[in-house]
Amino acid sequence: MISLHCDGNKAKTSRWGLTTEWVAGLGKKLKVFFDRYSGCFKTKTRDNSEYGYHYIHGQLRMDNERNFANIGREEGVNTQNMHHFMSNSPWSARDVYDQIHRDIKETPDLQEGGVLILDESADEKAGDSQ
Numbered sequence: 178m179i180s181l182h183c184d185g186n187k188a189k190t191s192r193w194g195l196t197t198e199w200v201a202g203l204g205k206k207l208k209v210f211f212d213r214y215s216g217c218f219k220t221k222t223r224d225n226s227e228y229g230y231h232y233i234h235g236q237l238r239m240d241n242e243r244n245f246a247n248i249g250r251e252e253g254v255n256t257q258n259m260h261h262f263m264s265n266s267p268w269s270a271r272d273v274y275d276q277i278h279r280d281i282k283e284t285p286d287l288q289e290g291g292v293l294i295l296d297e298s299a300d301e302k303a304g305d306s307q
Contacts, residue, residue: 207234213280217272218262228254228262 215226235248245263249256281287
């Protein structure tokens with residue numbers, strides 16, 4: 178189940194103009210969305226798409242500390258396998274970007290005057306390096 182949180186309290190869905198029913202369907206919408214990408218994480222001998230789904234699900238659900246170990250724990254999957262999936266598995270990032278491009282082309286609202294920004298800087302980095 179997906180719930181919205183704001184400052185540790187359940188947020189009112191109406192704050193964003195969302196109905197409770199719409200929010201209740203987000204889990205299913207994410208699964209349908211991810212299914213378009215699941216083939217990007219399969220090789221001839223393995224299907225690692227489960228870890229891809231858990232990774233994106235954890236990224237969207239967790240409020241902070243979204244590292245591989247915490248996502249694995251939160252999602253109930255082996256943390257070492259989650260780290261290996263992201264760091265060492267032979268899936269192709271190019272295939273993921275190609276699917277993103279297909280999704281953009283198939284989205285009428287993005288055909289004219291639309292913008293899609295893929296920003297990977299949402300979490301403040303730990304440590305001294307910039």
